[in-house]
């Protein structure tokens with residue numbers, strides 16, 4: 001019976017459309033029943049990653065780097081349940097930027113965010129060139145899918161029912177975002193101007209603990225620097241194939257401690273004469289290195305190295321490499337203040 005089958009097909013299309021609408025717009029009533037998703041992994045963020053610096057990883061690598069929720073949304077075009085991912089209320093966050101949680105590409109600023117009532121973070125405008133659009137015909141609709149221009153990660157969709165000035169609504173999954181607050185001017189002046197110094201001196205646990213004890217050091221973080229891979233993991237760096245050194249990035253107050261003093265601590269607390277080795281630790285990741293943040297730091301480090309050599313402070317030649325600072329990738333949280341966490345703070349030498 002042709003008439004009946006036409007009705008059936010029409011009904012089927014209607015049902016599919018309704019499902020599509022539920023998925024796209026979200027239902028407030030389901031909010032309380034859906035569990036909260038895991039928070040995104042904490043990774044180092046940079047404000048000025050060029051979009052051209054594309055991040056291409058294999059599926060296995062993405063699986064390793066992302067939480068299951070991030071992987072489903074970013075790499076499998078999934079949609080998180082509405083009202084679950086955080087970031088949905090405009091007022092919860094101050095000034096800052098929402099970055100791609102897959103690759104740290106800055107995507108939207110807080111002043112383009114608005115409360116859409118959908119349960120997903122909504123923005124009327126992305127940062128120029130930071131997102132890409134692609135037509136999506138799933139759920140019987142034609143929608144514009146939004147991707148991160150750097151890693152290709154699926155972020156959400158864009159609709160033309162947003163507010164002025166663009167009239168667009170970028171409906172983005174919260175798990176694909178990481179919010180980076182802009183430091184308040186008062187915060188910056190209260191803390192005084194700080195500077196950074198980065199050193200590689202073998203296993204970074206002990207190096208971090210040493211620098212944390214130096215008066216004038218505001219903060220110290222362990223991480224990876226000087227290699228080729230973007231966002232390396234501890235396992236990547238341990239393979240010694242990525243070229244990264246285990247480093248400590250020190251934030252210090254130059255009015256309280258000089259860079260020379262930090263260099264002294266650096267040279268006194270490791271053996272700068274053993275190439276790619278510190279005690280039992282072998283490999284280029286354990287190399288002795290100074291990553292200079294300014295030409296002045298570099299000149300100071302080079303002058304000091306020459307002076308130590310001429311004064312014959314070490315029995316063998318110093319092999320410390322002095323190079324310009326590169327991107328610092330903070331190590332996984334469990335490596336931060338590791339010795340302190342393990343109650344081994346004084347066992348690093």
Ligand SMILES: [Zn+2]
Nearest residue numbers: 100103148151
């Ligand atoms: Zn991305």
